[in-house]
Amino acid sequence: MTPPSSPSPVFQVRAEVVANRQIGPGLYWIDLAAPEIVEHARPGHFVHLVVSDTTPESPCPVWMQYTPLLRRPFSIAEHDRARGTFSLIYRVVGGGTHILSTRRAGESLDVLGPLGQTFVPIQSGRPVVMIAGGVGIAPFFFLAQEAIQAGRARPQDMTVLFGAATASLLSGSDKFRAMGIDVSLATDDGTAGFHGFVTVLLEDLLRQNPSRCAYLYVCGPTPMMRRSAALAKEAGLLGQMSLEGIMPCGVGVCMACVVPCVRPPAGTVYERVCVSGPVFDLQEVILP
Amino acid sequence: MSRSTLTPDPRPLTPDLSVTIGSLRLKNPVLVASGTFGYGTEYAGLVDLSRLGGIVTKTLTPEAWPGNDPPRAAETAAGMLNSIGLQNVGVEGFIRDKLPYLQTVDTAVIVNIGGGPIEEFVAVAERLADCDGIDGIEVNMSCPNVAGGMDFSTDPRRAAQLITRLRKVVDLPLIAKLTPNVTDIGEIARSVEEAGADAVSAINTLRGMAIDVKTRRPKLGGITGGLSGPAIKPVAVAAVWSIARRVTIPIIGIGGIMSTEDALEFLIAGAAAIQVGTANFVNPKTGTDIVAGLDTYCAQEGITSIRSLIGSARVP
Numbered sequence: 136m137t138p139p140s141s142p143s144p145v146f147q148v149r150a151e152v153v154a155n156r157q158i159g160p161g162l163y164w165i166d167l168a169a170p171e172i173v174e175h176a177r178p179g180h181f182v183h184l185v186v187s188d189t190t191p192e193s194p195c196p197v198w199m200q201y202t203p204l205l206r207r208p209f210s211i212a213e214h215d216r217a218r219g220t221f222s223l224i225y226r227v228v229g230g231g232t233h234i235l236s237t238r239r240a241g242e243s244l245d246v247l248g249p250l251g252q253t254f255v256p257i258q259s260g261r262p263v264v265m266i267a268g269g270v271g272i273a274p275f276f277f278l279a280q281e282a283i284q285a286g287r288a289r290p291q292d293m294t295v296l297f298g299a300a301t302a303s304l305l306s307g308s309d310k311f312r313a314m315g316i317d318v319s320l321a322t323d324d325g326t327a328g329f330h331g332f333v334t335v336l337l338e339d340l341l342r343q344n345p346s347r348c349a350y351l352y353v354c355g356p357t358p359m360m361r362r363s364a365a366l367a368k369e370a371g372l373l374g375q376m377s378l379e380g381i382m383p384c385g386v387g388v389c390m391a392c393v394v395p396c397v398r399p400p401a402g403t404v405y406e407r408v409c410v411s412g413p414v415f416d417l418q419e420v421i422l423p
Numbered sequence: 424m425s426r427s428t429l430t431p432d433p434r435p436l437t438p439d440l441s442v443t444i445g446s447l448r449l450k451n452p453v454l455v456a457s458g459t460f461g462y463g464t465e466y467a468g469l470v471d472l473s474r475l476g477g478i479v480t481k482t483l484t485p486e487a488w489p490g491n492d493p494p495r496a497a498e499t500a501a502g503m504l505n506s507i508g509l510q511n512v513g514v515e516g517f518i519r520d521k522l523p524y525l526q527t528v529d530t531a532v533i534v535n536i537g538g539g540p541i542e543e544f545v546a547v548a549e550r551l552a553d554c555d556g557i558d559g560i561e562v563n564m565s566c567p568n569v570a571g572g573m574d575f576s577t578d579p580r581r582a583a584q585l586i587t588r589l590r591k592v593v594d595l596p597l598i599a600k601l602t603p604n605v606t607d608i609g610e611i612a613r614s615v616e617e618a619g620a621d622a623v624s625a626i627n628t629l630r631g632m633a634i635d636v637k638t639r640r641p642k643l644g645g646i647t648g649g650l651s652g653p654a655i656k657p658v659a660v661a662a663v664w665s666i667a668r669r670v671t672i673p674i675i676g677i678g679g680i681m682s683t684e685d686a687l688e689f690l691i692a693g694a695a696a697i698q699v700g701t702a703n704f705v706n707p708k709t710g711t712d713i714v715a716g717l718d719t720y721c722a723q724e725g726i727t728s729i730r731s732l733i734g735s736a737r738v739p
């Protein structure tokens with residue numbers, strides 16, 4: 136069972152959009168200024184944001200300003216304490232992320248955060264693997280960056296396995312390389328790296344180079360997380376994964392975002408992804 | 424008409440926002456709705472709870488309740504569907520872990536109760552009746568998300584039975600929360616008034632459904648669920664209006680309230696107080712913003728007591 140990390144304060148702020156740029160097909164990188172959130176953000180935290188324009192000056196009635204109605208959750212991908220900014224990587228998959236992609240530098244967004252449980256930090260002398268599918272890569276920039284900046288771990292002890300549908304969606308892999316981290320890529324269409332699932336890379340690594348992985352971090356589509364958790368179990372490997380879910384409130388009040396978790400002796404219990412997660416131990420969640 | 428003709432001697436005005444629900448006096452008419460504000464603690468860091476008229480807790484059942492299968496929510500046009508299925512900590516868990524904090528907050532605490540058979544409601548109510556720091560009981564007679572949960576507020580006789588039984592064990596203000604999924608909500612309100620309810624709150628969510636056309640699966644694990652948010656506001660205002668024609672007890676208006684204007688509509692239609700639900704997820708400060716907005720509105724309109732607005736609709 137993941138012990139709840141010490142609760143960090145949650146802020147609701149108007150964060151200025153510092154930059155919002157396309158980094159691949161339907162893939163964006165946004166920088167937001169919110170010093171309070173940045174100060175308390177830890178790897179694994181997410182923010183919940185109103186994608187539409189809700190500035191008090193808007194002539195639109197309130198319900199119209201909040202279209203779509205609900206906030207959208209995104210993992211914090213990077214933070215810059217000095218500038219007081221944090222970054223998100225997002226993929227346009229529907230109306231909300233589309234509207235987000237149209238917001239310009241100088242505008243502001245209503246942001247709630249930092250939210251959720253954080254990753255167990257990368258520790259010295261414990262080699263780790265971070266396996267990601269698609270935008271699941273986002274929290275791992277922060278995870279690696281934080282450990283290196285704090286001088287707690289060496290990049291040589293980290294491996295990133297990064298898979299996506301096609302090469303142009305692997306944007307960001309060079310950032311890990313720049314940090315000195317070993318990156319292996321996989322694409323569904325073979326346009327970059329290994330032609331196939333990224334979990335095959337994990338399987339190979341665990342077989343050929345088990346000493347490279349004493350702890351596993353997983354984030355991506357459900358089938359990929361399920362397979363990774365199964366491989367970890369076979370190898371007797373501990374680790375964590377970061378889950379998604381439909382999140383109306385993001386702070387634990389609505390009970391909508393639940394996943395079944397194994398909780399002996401109670402059996403199976405519904406836990407809220409927004410407050411008990413999104414980071415869970417690999418074997419505790421029963422994935423659909 | 425300009426303000427100066429209304430009040431020839433315009434003095435700075437601090438409008439009186441207080442209202443009463445039975446024997447319960449609220450400092451202002453703005454409450455937060457059951458199931459959308461947890462047990463108060465979750466939003467304590469973000470919202471000045473003491474500025475709210477009151478907090479209505481998540482529905483409590485006798486035992487902690489696991490709730491429905493996910494997915495439990497889906498966004499819809501100007502609204503959302505939910506099928507939470509009353510996942511809650513149970514009455515003992517509430518008294519042990521949640522109530523001590525709520526007792527320290529300077530706002531009215533209304534505990535919402537639910538259950539299957541009448542005996543379950545009675546058991547929860549009796550247990551709460553022993554506790555300090557509870558200012559009222561709201562009865563969720565209308566949860567569409569648990570088997571049989573809707574029965575009590577779709578049949579006037581069953582509704583009256585439940586309230587009669589609870590009235591015997593509850594001295595606190597007793598508020599019956601009604602479903603809009605009926606032909607004549609005024610009739611149900613009338614029956615709970617006769618059975619001894621101190622107030623009614625309306626509305627709970629409207630039954631709704633959404634389907635993913637690619638997978639052809641319902642978007643909710645519970646298949647159907649409850650619709651809330653701005654989409655339901657006109658339905659809720661009409662419900663308050665209809666109930667106001669039929670009862671003399673206070674009405675608490677709920678449904679799609681996101682702004683001061685929305686809250687005012689309910690008051691003018693006949694509500695003595697309002698609850699903010701889904702809007703809390705969108706902006707946790709909605710309730711406190713509305714309190715400030717009502718204050719400004721009253722001051723601008725030269726209204727000394729917000730009570731004068733209740734049921735003040737001008738109907739030709």
Ligand SMILES: Cc1cc2nc3c(=O)[nH]c(=O)nc-3n(C[C@H](O)[C@H](O)[C@H](O)COP(=O)(O)OP(=O)(O)OC[C@H]3O[C@@H](n4cnc5c(N)ncnc54)[C@H](O)[C@@H]3O)c2cc1C
Pocket residue numbers: 181203207208209210211223224225226227228229230231232233270273274378379380381382413
């Ligand atoms: C803790 C957390 C962290 C996240 N981090 C990121 C991130 O770093 N980058 C990123 O691009 N996305 C992230 N997501 C997913 C992101 O929140 C959704 O893609 C977004 O809310 C979709 O909004 P939309 O209006 O564009 O799409 P919608 O119109 O709401 O939905 C479009 C499609 O996406 C699916 N979908 C919607 N919301 C979610 C969700 N929360 N999880 C999974 N599928 C969903 C819908 O079922 C639908 O098929 C995260 C989600 C969570 C819960």
Ligand SMILES: Cc1cc2nc3c(=O)[nH]c(=O)nc-3n(C[C@H](O)[C@H](O)[C@H](O)COP(=O)(O)O)c2cc1C
Pocket residue numbers: 389390391456457458459481482505507509535563566600626627628650651652653655677678679680698699700701702
């Ligand atoms: C996620 C969610 C959970 C809810 N849970 C409860 C509940 O436990 N008990 C209850 O009486 N009403 C519950 N409701 C209904 C609300 O209290 C309110 O009556 C309804 O949502 C309409 O108001 P709104 O449009 O402002 O949300 C819930 C609503 C939502 C959206």
Ligand code: FES
Pocket residue numbers: 381382383384385386387388389390391392393407408409410
């Ligand atoms: S999103 Fe509301 S409880 Fe998690």
